[in-house]
Amino acid sequence: MSTSSASLSGAHSPVIGIPVRLSITDAPGADLRVAAAARTFAAVVDLVRASGATPEVLLPGAGLQEQLARCTGFVVPGGGDVDPALYGGPVDHPALYDVNQEQDALDLAVIRHALAVRLPLLGICRGTQLINVAHGGTLHLDLAPGLVQHNPPTGTSWALHNVGFVAGSVCAEVYGAAGVPVASAHHQAIDRVGQGLQVTARAADGCVEAVEAAQEGAGWLVGVQWHPEAEVPEPALRAPLFEALREAAALVSVPC
Template identity: 35%
Template sequence: MATTLQRRNNKRACIKTWKDRATMKPLIGITAEINPATNMCEVNHEYALAVAAAGGTPVMLAPLSDSPSYVEDVLASLDGVLLSGGGDISPRAYGETLRHPSILGVNEQRDYFELQLARRAFVLNMPTLGICRGLQIMNVALGGTLYQDLALIEGIADEQAHLHRQPKPFERGQHEVNISPRSTLHAIYREEHAEQADDPLPLFVNSMHHQAIRNIAPLLEITGTCGPVIEAVESHTSAFYVGVQWHPEYLGNATPLFRAFLNAARA
């Protein structure tokens, strides 16, 4: 049975018959939300714009199935995966049966497709960027858990929790995130914000979430925080596996992150 890498190479070999691979833009799959009102798969325009601006070709990934064969076929055609934001993840995905009353927009079909996608992308060292819900998917996929609501975090005040629930416009920052020295994110942003690898690096970000990482997955490390809230994670065992809790696609400072993601996809 052909592996994902073999399938991808076979497809790329066919493509090279009409266009040199070196001139192709990386193909980036963006996970889609399922809109129950319209029964349509949707991807926010801002994700696609950010990928295209960084030099990639965005395509929508429909959560049709969480079967291994479907996930393998999806990944075989891609150079990178963007796990997008959206509704809350079902607590059942990380072993909890009770739901906090604040939980909204759960779609388990999407959850289990993306969990399989995130796990397999990690194993294949496929460049992966998780945004908001996407960061949470990465953590749960690799064995971590979530706080179902920020109010459940010990020591967080109501006014702190409100900082993370930003109304429109999303193009403005809401709070600072402290980026860990010697992390991938630190290297991406330090040219503009910190001269040395060990210098502190605060990053002003937007924030539209009410859930957060509780227990970090064993294969991930925390690389960004805002008080007790985990705001960024990454893995050094994978080519590019980075998740952020904010929405960089709306912000002017998104360019370095998306450029690094696309550079990894080209490689």
């Protein structure tokens, strides 16, 4: 997908901003996970479009503020590891990969704009981790093997497991269920939950799988550790979060 076709027309559809992935996927010796993140980014854009919203790929630079002003909702997708310096973690941990400070800066600019003007915000995997960091939270640098496999087995794209929702949460309402099967691909996760966030989903091992705004009136905010854009385990579960984001963004009458 080219950035020239990133802003797609939609007569009455809300515009959903999605920060572009900046890491080079075809560099010699590039981590295969970087290319995988680029593919899932394209899937996120497609699902935003399929929801009835207009996706706008957000680019770093002088024009970012103008782009942000056109949007009434945002998705911050997956990608490489967040720079541990942003939450006081060790920057030399051997499990770190694809730490990209320019990507962190772009994603955080989008998150902070959405929070400041209370526009709907959906975080996916890394995006959720950055939402937590933006609220003063921290991350597990590398999850130890345990009851639930969060990182895909060798030769596969996704680790499959179940998550359970807190009753009354946005996630429970969106999916109309007490929990759902999900697809994951992460070795990091939320550790200390940031101020202003509440945990609304966990895996069987206790891993934080979703966070939402803790206070009424804070705006529509959902961060999920799994990848709803994945085509497994159940294709019907791909759309609900993106449709809920579109519905929330459609209620914003004037871009901020």
